[in-house]
Amino acid sequence: MPTTNGNRKILDLKRWEMVTPLPAATVAGSFIASSRHYRQQQLYLNGNTAAWLYNPSEDGYVALPSPALAGTFGVGAAGVAGAMSIGNAVSGASLTATGGTTSTIITNQNLQRDLRGYSVYIMGGPNAGATLVIRSNTIGANATITVDTQASAFTASTTYRLITPVWYVVGAGTLAAGSFRKYCLATNTWTSLSITNLPASLGTDGRLISTPSWMVNAYLAFASGTATAGGASTITNTAKAWTTNQWANYQVRIVSGTGAGQIRTIASNTLTQITVSAAWTTQPDATSVYSIEGNDDFLYYMGNNAVTMYRFSISANTWTVLSPTLARAGAPGAGMSGHWVWNASTTDWTSENAIRNGQRIYSFRGAAGSALDYYDIAANTWVNGIGYAPNAETVAAGTKWCYAGDHIYFTKEATGRWFRLNVTTSEVDGWNTMLYPQGSAIAGDTAFDVSYIDGATRIDYLYMALNTSTVVLRQMVI
Numbered sequence: 001m002p003t004t005n006g007n008r009k010i011l012d013l014k015r016w017e018m019v020t021p022l023p024a025a026t027v028a029g030s031f032i033a034s035s036r037h038y039r040q041q042q043l044y045l046n047g048n049t050a051a052w053l054y055n056p057s058e059d060g061y062v063a064l065p066s067p068a069l070a071g072t073f074g075v076g077a078a079g080v081a082g083a084m085s086i087g088n089a090v091s092g093a094s095l096t097a098t099g100g101t102t103s104t105i106i107t108n109q110n111l112q113r114d115l116r117g118y119s120v121y122i123m124g125g126p127n128a129g130a131t132l133v134i135r136s137n138t139i140g141a142n143a144t145i146t147v148d149t150q151a152s153a154f155t156a157s158t159t160y161r162l163i164t165p166v167w168y169v170v171g172a173g174t175l176a177a178g179s180f181r182k183y184c185l186a187t188n189t190w191t192s193l194s195i196t197n198l199p200a201s202l203g204t205d206g207r208l209i210s211t212p213s214w215m216v217n218a219y220l221a222f223a224s225g226t227a228t229a230g231g232a233s234t235i236t237n238t239a240k241a242w243t244t245n246q247w248a249n250y251q252v253r254i255v256s257g258t259g260a261g262q263i264r265t266i267a268s269n270t271l272t273q274i275t276v277s278a279a280w281t282t283q284p285d286a287t288s289v290y291s292i293e294g295n296d297d298f299l300y301y302m303g304n305n306a307v308t309m310y311r312f313s314i315s316a317n318t319w320t321v322l323s324p325t326l327a328r329a330g331a332p333g334a335g336m337s338g339h340w341v342w343n344a345s346t347t348d349w350t351s352e353n354a355i356r357n358g359q360r361i362y363s364f365r366g367a368a369g370s371a372l373d374y375y376d377i378a379a380n381t382w383v384n385g386i387g388y389a390p391n392a393e394t395v396a397a398g399t400k401w402c403y404a405g406d407h408i409y410f411t412k413e414a415t416g417r418w419f420r421l422n423v424t425t426s427e428v429d430g431w432n433t434m435l436y437p438q439g440s441a442i443a444g445d446t447a448f449d450v451s452y453i454d455g456a457t458r459i460d461y462l463y464m465a466l467n468t469s470t471v472v473l474r475q476m477v478i
Contacts, residue, residue, distance in 0.1 A: 003454040007478045014432050014475050019463065020059045021470040023052050029172055030444040032465060033079035033208075035165035035185075036215050038117055040450050043081070043167045043183065044465075048073045051169075051183070056450045056463075067181060067190055072173030075334070075443040076202030076304055079169040082314065083212030083296050084121070085162040088189040091317035093263070093297075094123045094161055100154030104144050109162075111143035112188035118164045120145060122261055124281070125158035127151065129260025131219075159261075162186050163214055168193075168299055168312075170208060174201045193312075197319040199304055205397070205443045206303025207338030209361055211294035211377070213251065216453060220342060222250065223292040223352045230259070230284030236273045237290075241353050245269055248378040250358060251295045252276065257287035265295055294342060294358050300375075302338050302363060305331050309375065322380065329384035333367025334397035334443045337410065344406050346424045362408060362423065368396040372421075388426040393419060398441025398467045404449045404460045404477060414441035414467040434475075439468025450474075 022044060030046040032054075042054040044061070048069040052061040069077075086092050087109045099106040105120065115134045122130045132147040164186045171179045180193045213219055229236040235252065247269045254262045262284075264276035274292075284290070299312040301319075307328035311320045342358050349356040361375040370393060372386045398413035407420040409431060416438065418431040446465035451458055460477040 003452070003457045003459070005457060005459050007476065009478055012478060014478055016434050016436070016473040016475045019472050019474050020061065021472055022465055023061050023063070023470075024050060025470045026442065026444065026446055026465055026468060028442040028444060029074040029077040030442070030446055030465075031077060031079050032446045032448050033081055033167050033169075034448045035081040035167070036083065036212055037163070037165050038217050040216065041165060041185070042448050043079060045077070045079060045169060048171060064183065065188065065190060067169060067183070068178060069169065069171035069181060070176040070178035071171040074172045074203070076172035076204055076206045077170065077444070078206045078208040078301070078303070079167055080208040080210045080299060081212075082166045082168060082210050082299070083163065083214040085164045085166045085184055085186050087162070087184055087187050088191045090191060090193060091315060093315040094159040097125075097154055097156060097158035097160060098142055099156050100158060102151070102153045103149045104146050105154045105158060105160065106142055106144050109143055109187060110141045111137055111139060111186055113186055115145070115162070115164060115186060118162065120147065121161045121163055123159045123161060123263070124261050126154055127158075129254065129256050131163070168208060168210075170198075170202065170206070170301065172202045175199070194317050194319060197321050198301070198310060199306070202304050204303060204305035205332065205334045205336045205366060206301060207336065207363075207445070209300040209302070209338045209340055211298055211340050211358065213253070213293035213296050216451060219291060219293060221291040221293055222355055222358050224255070225290060226257070226286070227284050227288040227290060228286055230280070230288060232283060233279045234273050234275050235284045235288065235290055238272050240272050242269055242271055243354050244271070246355055246359070246378055247274060247292055249295060249298070249380070250378070251293050251297070253291045253293060254284055255289045255291050257284070257289050258282060259284040259288050263296070265297060266292070294340070300338070300361060303332050303336055305333055307331050324375070325379065325381040326384070328373055328382045330365050330371060332363060332365045335364075335366030335368075335395040335399035335413065337362070337364045337366070337399075337401040337408070337445075339363075339401065339403040339408055341403065341423055343404075344424050346406070349424060364395055364410070366395050366399065368394050370394050386426065388421065388428060390428065393428065396441070397443040400447035400464050401445055402447045402449050402462050404462070409447070409462055411447065411464060414438040434464065434473060436466065436471060436473060438466040441467050
């Protein structure tokens with residue numbers, strides 16, 4: 001029967017409960033990075049050679065192959081998960097099959113995991129545009145994926161992405177080859193990526209941020225519709241009344257119809273027309289159904305006691321130093337945050353013609369201060385010193401952060417005191433106090449969220465690994 005959450009504020013107090021402890025204590029620079037796939041696994045890293053995967057469904061950890069990060073592990077290390085996998089390739093937008101049938105895809109990958117329950121997205125060739133649940137797969141080179149039977153047979157012209165977790169990790173200290181790496185769940189491999197244009201060294205708190213299109217078990221569409229026309233680099237819907245350039249740096253995906261399967265970064269938009277950053281392979285037309293989503297190709301890095309922000313293109317394996325229209329007013333320091341806000345509930349955030357969801361990365365500056373800024377992804381600008389009340393709590397090293405729905409949750413240093421910022425009302429509330437004793441406050445974000453989903457019911461839990469400790473606790477969000 002469907003799950004019903006009958007908890008009520010005041011009547012039911014929020015309570016922290018212990019879960020399985022970490023396999024090794026948190027140290028300066030330790031972090032936990034969440035995947036937004038149906039298993040919601042968490043990557044815990046506390047050294048250049050030590051990483052584990054936490055499965056919240058089983059409440060257990062398993063050691064991963066060594067990350068083999070270059071540099072000296074410590075403050076500045078950060079990680080984040082992306083939505084789509086291209087295996088251990090260092091660049092590219094898709095993978096290419098080597099053959100198949102109406103229900104099988106012979107991959108060009110050495111799969112090392114049972115991927116049942118994950119999905120595969122068909123980008124080109126037969127059945128383009130389909131998102132298919134993986135029913136089974138073989139293990140090893142040129143692994144075969146089995147899906148539900150389709151109208152056409154998959155062939156060597158089929159291009160695809162695995163909708164499976166990939167964690168991106170940047171180390172600390174003096175950067176060198178091997179300081180920025182990715183771990184692909186499907187292939188169980190670590191792969192080194194480019195560090196060109198990143199700072200020479202990282203030694204102060206930092207955050208990696210992704211803007212994924214896939215959330216747990218479905219795409220997160222900020223807008224969708226059927227085109228009325230298409231051009232070489234455009235897609236038009238004359239029924240729309242968008243704000244100019246509100247969709248810049250999001251992605252548009254052709255779900256079905258002409259051009260199905262194609263994904264492009266949005267360069268700009270008018271009231272009714274989107275212009276993409278690279279020409280379509282197949283020009284869309286009035287049959288093309290589209291979805292506007294977070295950009296799977298981009299990661300952002302901020303921190304290191306500098307206002308400079310960096311953006312990584314997964315498909316190109318390149319870092320770009322961003323040049324915002326308005327620079328950040330102050331450098332983030334120890335205890336800083338960085339969260340892409342994608343699920344606020346009020347109409348001023350969800351309105352398709354003046355969207356806020358998916359457009360902002362909120363960041364407290366930390367460094368024993370209370371300043372809060374956000375980066376506008378579409379406008380490529382910082383909005384500095386956001387007013388919020390009461391703006392009296394400061395944050396420094398040891399502060400942990402988590403985002404869910406309308407709120408950014410945080411626990412102040414090693415005090416155990418929790419708060420939440422409502423991004424829709426710009427108000428901070430006290431959220432309760434975790435009373436378990438902690439060790440010394442250390443930089444590094446080791447809080448994360450996990451959602452229990454049963455049909456329309458969604459129950460969020462916040463987890464935190466304590467400062468200088470192996471203890472992990474969780475609390476239901478009431």
